[in-house]
Amino acid sequence: MSPTTFAELGVPVQLTDVLEHEGKTHAFPIQVGTLPDTLAGRDVLGRGRTGSGKTLAFSLPTAARLGARGGRAAPGRPRALILAPTRELATQIDAVIAPLAAAYGMRTATIFGGVSQRRQEQALRRGVEIVVACPGRLEDLMGQGHVSLDSVEITVLDEADHMADLGFLPGVTRIMNATPQRGQRLLFSATLDNGVDKLVKRFLSDPVTHAVDPADSPVEAMTHHVFHTDGVDAKRDLIHTLASGASRRILFTRTKHQAKKLAKQLTAAGIPAVDLHGNLSQNARDRNLAAFAGEGVRVLVATDVAARGVHVDGVELVVHVDPPAEHKAYLHRSGRTARAGSAGDVVTVVLPEQRRETSQLLRKAGITVRPESVSSASPQVSRLVGEVAAHVEPSAAGPAPAPAQRGRQQSQPQAGGGRRRHGRGRSGGASGTAAPSGSTQRAQRPAPRGTAPSSGKGGAAASSGKGGAAAFSSRGGSGASRRRRSR
Known part of the structure; x- marks a missing residue:
């Protein structure tokens, strides 16, 4: 069957x-499933994992339906509201929807904490059709009389499960109550636990449900590795080796201090790296993400603040320097690679005292992988680093490589799209089937589609949903900022 076009x-x-x-x-499955209903004005519940293309799935009907009706927003009265849990995600959504809105002469604005609200107030006074907001700052501005939601025609709640994880659902409920009941409402979430199901029952009217992946399923086009190390020194050497190479990679740590320290150590060792965590100012976050998305820096060391909402094209490797605390965090961290039809690798580095905990975590995440005891000089490590680097084409501007484009420029699906590894086993995601080839788990990859990035608002490269926007900002709601300080 040929891919479905957006026009179709x-x-x-x-x-x-x-x-x-x-x-x-060509559209991704979540877009193929939801667009006929959302364009027709139906309330929709969309379920899909990270990187499935949800952002474009709700951005297109929002822009299309507002644009078709015409009219301009009155000062302080937006016509559409998109709620997101973090500043990273809000910025990324705006990068995707802004050029779509501009096609109809409409304006967008982002509202989140961690920055001065003066510009946000000014944008609202001028009148904006679409507001992309985090709950904390939006409620502040509502309370101060800067914005009213009584003219909202379309309300979108993205990453509802993450809203619940952050404790935002009471605020989300108050915000949704302030929007007209007659308006269209779209809710997107990977899962329906932690009270998300109550939001669906309360605010969606006879919703059509579209699910493209099982809840909490691992991303398909992804190879998982578990590397056991003997101690702290061996772990340090292994991390430095994994951080080397030409492609972009993200290293996750549990604490802000560890992220900052590791980024400095890597840079001192000749591996330029930047950090991303809650202690950084907004300007520092923007600067570091811009460096990582550009040509000079290939390593981002982050806490879980980057596990949701931040996407940069060409991330080929995710390394769990410290295994996360729970399986959802593992899936979301890992989801920074293997997005929108491309492939990627995920490595979890495990000390002896972490082995039992990590084994339980992977089982809950639906990952079946045989651990391997390695050192920085092990053939498995060298082969992994070499294979990742081999898929990055050199930039004409110099030694720094351009982002990998595994199948991203193709508009037609290819059989067995993405890279192959001889002798490696494959399994169907969370099927529980043991990988037959040692340390890897591989699922059948979805066919690559045309997702070449191009510039959106604010310099971010927008593409099909969350799988293709290079978010150059790292912003979030005031509530998110407060709750994530300890990370």
């Missing part, structure tokens, strides 16, 4: 022109 799904020509200019011609 009923997306207006004003928006398909924008998509084609950005290299997007």
Whole structure:
């Protein structure tokens, strides 16, 4: 079956022109499933894992339906509201929806904490059709009389499960109550636990449900490795080896102090790295993410603040320097690679005292992988680093490579899309089937589609949903900022 185009799904020509200019011609499954209903004005519950293309799935109908109705927003009265749990995700969503809104002469604005609210107030006074907001700052501005939601025609709640994890659901409930009951409402979430199901029952009217992946399933086009090390010194050497190479990679630590320290150590060792964590100012976050998304820095060392919402094209390797505390964090961290049809590798580095805990975590995440005892000089490590680097094409500008494009420029699916490894076993995600080839688990990869990035608002490269926007900002709601200080 040939891929479905956006035009075939009923997306207006004003928006398909924008998509084609950005290299997007064919839709992902979550978009194929939801767009006919969302464009028709139905309430929709969309369930899909990270990187499945949810952002574009709700951005297209929001822009299309507002644009078709015409009219301009009154000062302080937006016509559409998109709620996101973090500043990272809000910035990324705005990068995707802004060029779509501009096709109809509409304006967007982001609202989140951690920055001065003056510019946000000014944007609201000028009048914006679409507001992308985090709950904490939005409630502050509502309380101060800067914004009213009584003209909102479309409300979108993205990453609802993460909203619940952060304790935002009471605020989300108050915000949703302030929007007109007659308006269209779209809710996207990977799971329906922790009270998300109550939001669905309370605010969605006869919703159509579309699910493209099992809840909490591991990302498909991803190879998992578990490397056991003998001690702290051996772990340090292994991490330095994994951080070397030409492709982009993200290293996750549990604490802010560890992230800062490791980034400095890598840079001192000749591996340019930047850090991302809750102690950084907004300017520092923007600067470090811009460096990582550019040509000069290939390593980002982050706490879980980057596990959701931050996406940079061409991340080929995720390393869990410290295994996360729970399996959801493992899946979301790992989801920074193998997005939007491309492939990627995930390595978990495990000390002896962490082995039992990590084994339990992986089992809950649906990952079946045989651990290997390695050192920095082990053939498995050298082969992994070499294979990752081999898929990055050198940049004409110098030794720093351009982001890997495994299948991203293709608009037609290829059989067995993405890279192959001879002698490696494959398994179907969370099937529980043991990987037959040692340390890897491989699932059948989805066919690559045309997802070439192009510039969106604020310099971010927008692409099909969350799988393709290079978020150059790292912002979040005031509540998110407060709750994540300890990370």
